[in-house]
Amino acid sequence: MSTVTSTRHSKASIADSHRGDDVSIPVEGLLSANQTRVQPLQIVFRNLTYSVTVKNSPTTPANKYEPVTDQVDSNAAPPPPKSKFSLFGRGKRENQKVILQGLTGAFQPGRLAAVLGPSGSGKTSLINILAGSVRAGRIDGDLLLNGRRVTGDAIRRVSGYIHQDDVILATMTVEEAITMSATMRCPNLTPAERQQRVHEVIGLLELEKARHTVIGNTIIKGVSGGERKRCAIAMELVSNPSVLFLDEPTSGLDAYTAVTVTYILRELARSGRTVVTVMHQPSSEIFHMFDDIMVLQEGRTVYMGEASHAVDYFTRVGYRCPTYTNPADFFFMSVLYQFDPENLRADNKEELVLAESSRLDEVSTFWKNSPEAAQYEHIATHPLTRPITQEMLNQKSTFAVQFAILFRRAGRNVLRNKMVAQVKVMQAIFFGIFIGLIYLNIPGKDTLNAVTQDLSGALFFVAVNQFFSNAMPIITVFAEERQVFEREHQNGLYSLPAYFFSKNAIEVPFVIFTPSLFSVITYWMFGLQEDAGKFFIYLAVAVCVGFCGVGFGTLMACAFDNLQVTMVVTPLIILPLMIFGGLFVNSGSAPVYLGWIQWISPIKYGFSALAINQYTGFEYNGEEVGSKALDNLALGPFGILVNIVFLIVLFTVLYVFSYLALWRLVSRTKGDKSLRSKVSPKKQLLAPPLPEFPENNGDASMLAADVTATEPGSYSQGTLRGTTTALTASSPLNGASEKNQVTDNRSS
Numbered sequence: 001m002s003t004v005t006s007t008r009h010s011k012a013s014i015a016d017s018h019r020g021d022d023v024s025i026p027v028e029g030l031l032s033a034n035q036t037r038v039q040p041l042q043i044v045f046r047n048l049t050y051s052v053t054v055k056n057s058p059t060t061p062a063n064k065y066e067p068v069t070d071q072v073d074s075n076a077a078p079p080p081p082k083s084k085f086s087l088f089g090r091g092k093r094e095n096q097k098v099i100l101q102g103l104t105g106a107f108q109p110g111r112l113a114a115v116l117g118p119s120g121s122g123k124t125s126l127i128n129i130l131a132g133s134v135r136a137g138r139i140d141g142d143l144l145l146n147g148r149r150v151t152g153d154a155i156r157r158v159s160g161y162i163h164q165d166d167v168i169l170a171t172m173t174v175e176e177a178i179t180m181s182a183t184m185r186c187p188n189l190t191p192a193e194r195q196q197r198v199h200e201v202i203g204l205l206e207l208e209k210a211r212h213t214v215i216g217n218t219i220i221k222g223v224s225g226g227e228r229k230r231c232a233i234a235m236e237l238v239s240n241p242s243v244l245f246l247d248e249p250t251s252g253l254d255a256y257t258a259v260t261v262t263y264i265l266r267e268l269a270r271s272g273r274t275v276v277t278v279m280h281q282p283s284s285e286i287f288h289m290f291d292d293i294m295v296l297q298e299g300r301t302v303y304m305g306e307a308s309h310a311v312d313y314f315t316r317v318g319y320r321c322p323t324y325t326n327p328a329d330f331f332f333m334s335v336l337y338q339f340d341p342e343n344l345r346a347d348n349k350e351e352l353v354l355a356e357s358s359r360l361d362e363v364s365t366f367w368k369n370s371p372e373a374a375q376y377e378h379i380a381t382h383p384l385t386r387p388i389t390q391e392m393l394n395q396k397s398t399f400a401v402q403f404a405i406l407f408r409r410a411g412r413n414v415l416r417n418k419m420v421a422q423v424k425v426m427q428a429i430f431f432g433i434f435i436g437l438i439y440l441n442i443p444g445k446d447t448l449n450a451v452t453q454d455l456s457g458a459l460f461f462v463a464v465n466q467f468f469s470n471a472m473p474i475i476t477v478f479a480e481e482r483q484v485f486e487r488e489h490q491n492g493l494y495s496l497p498a499y500f501f502s503k504n505a506i507e508v509p510f511v512i513f514t515p516s517l518f519s520v521i522t523y524w525m526f527g528l529q530e531d532a533g534k535f536f537i538y539l540a541v542a543v544c545v546g547f548c549g550v551g552f553g554t555l556m557a558c559a560f561d562n563l564q565v566t567m568v569v570t571p572l573i574i575l576p577l578m579i580f581g582g583l584f585v586n587s588g589s590a591p592v593y594l595g596w597i598q599w600i601s602p603i604k605y606g607f608s609a610l611a612i613n614q615y616t617g618f619e620y621n622g623e624e625v626g627s628k629a630l631d632n633l634a635l636g637p638f639g640i641l642v643n644i645v646f647l648i649v650l651f652t653v654l655y656v657f658s659y660l661a662l663w664r665l666v667s668r669t670k671g672d673k674s675l676r677s678k679v680s681p682k683k684q685l686l687a688p689p690l691p692e693f694p695e696n697n698g699d700a701s702m703l704a705a706d707v708t709a710t711e712p713g714s715y716s717q718g719t720l721r722g723t724t725t726a727l728t729a730s731s732p733l734n735g736a737s738e739k740n741q742v743t744d745n746r747s748s
């Protein structure tokens, strides 16, 4: 096994690599060793069009979002806008907004490709489609992976996606986060191999210093932004995916860290991976590290190809990049936009907008007719057809492993997030003593009325308190954690049942402990009947109501996307449950159309059980007064046991609904059903290449690359050379091919 070499590099070494000199790239032993070898995967997209339905007010021009070029069947009449009835307006119109307009291109193994373009040009949409992260809309066109027709869902099975926002549980350390990802995703490795892999990735991403630091958030101080980003990359990289997608990995980072992250991405590409990153506006240093770029404007390709050829290409289009200018800045300021301060003050703004639009149409048309675009058209019909094997698919651990890891993580989260646990315990003690003092020694009150009123009030408060105090914390805590769950689940780390059951299992000790604490304090302060059986029933009811509270809180947190909406809706639901909780409204006198609420109120069942438990055999001045008090309360026909059974049923129903609400979330992150294929992602990947593609297309050169790769450190070179050959061997642009070859060999 090759030794682990850290890629700690100086600014000088990065600068050297920019010049394309043959710098020593210490990739040997780092995820390029035999046991973690990467298989080349080529992504091709043909006529890729993506549109979403947007709601416009009736005053918005219907054709505002129609495609502006003829790339998407210009002969077809635009679909008429549909009107929808709206409660708050005169009716909303639905229009199709075309976000990507018939894109054709390819991302090659062994190369770092960047998707560039102004804000709103469709960069994230493109990468989301390729990574299977699109949630809504309609996708037309073909996606090919090594010559197989696939959906984004299938590409997701062989890739890692690092989103722009790094959603990682704040209380985990860097090493714990990477180890968790490795354990979940690499079930076939032995613990020692897994540890080795984690060690390698930490070394590769220069995270040694931060390995024991927690990720942190706005409250907990944790790792820096750059370390957090590198940790997110490491979590994906640890499963050794052949394809990596990154959405703006350098945003928010300082210049040096941004360069370092891009350098690492280039190294990852050199080890045979297909690395595609979205970049907003890269610096000159970063730009020169890209192998290929794709420049988008309003969902259209303006350029795709080698980064080093882009300036020459735009010179041909008629835009000459001045010497010593960052090409990326030049594209933005002179090609994609033409900044002129005078335009801001101009009166004829509409004319200027039209002129700008037709200028961009020309740039886009130039691309469509260029030999570079023809080259990609050629690749789209002659893709690589290298086999895709079962081993290349992201692996998943078993339910038991997932449950154990998530349970341990949730436990650590509780211990490290001590505040939340402490507040829960303090709340139980505080409310126990507070309410105990209010209703201190109930049987010692002067009058029977005072006794029954206080006893009913105290027991009602117990039920309300247990419901509330268990529901509210879970809403706020879970709303934050939910994002982590959504992201991790989407990235294929674990299944919904593993998360759901581990999450609820960790709550069990709390839902038993805090009501017990509260019950012990209040039972003796209230002066309730000195009977062990009655005490344990009191405690059991408090615990059951507490569980219902947790179930209700989880349901509320999962049911709404927005925490503010949850916080507004929750009291609206709790209030009727409380009003029909048995104390305020007599069970028989409630109007029929509202009376049913009492049968879904855990507070009602809890209060009924507590009241029956205490009033049965209750004496005042030696006289049995409990039955009369119970008659006055008219709690209904059920005894203690039946009320407890109803509490258990309600809590089961609440948990089932919470599970369904989470399932809805998960289904939504999988995207619209119409975006998915009937063929499973696995079958799409393991199928043979499409019959129209020549067998072993480009494979000979890729195999040659593999042979070279067996020598440590040379795999990247071999792969890159192979890829270039595959890209250009049968290209009609022989001149361009030769040029590409030279460039690639030089940069490798």
Ligand SMILES: Nc1ncnc2c1ncn2[C@@H]1O[C@H](COP(=O)(O)OP(=O)(O)OP(=O)(O)O)[C@@H](O)[C@H]1O
Pocket: 052, 053, 054, 097, 099, 117, 118, 119, 120, 121, 122, 123, 124, 125, 126, 136, 137, 280
């Ligand atoms: N689901 C959607 N519904 C409506 N509009 C959408 C949807 N998804 C994307 N868009 C729109 O499509 C356009 C392209 O969005 P996208 O996020 O891909 O752009 P981008 O180039 O990544 O921008 P940025 O650099 O600002 O992130 C934007 O105008 C965006 O508002």
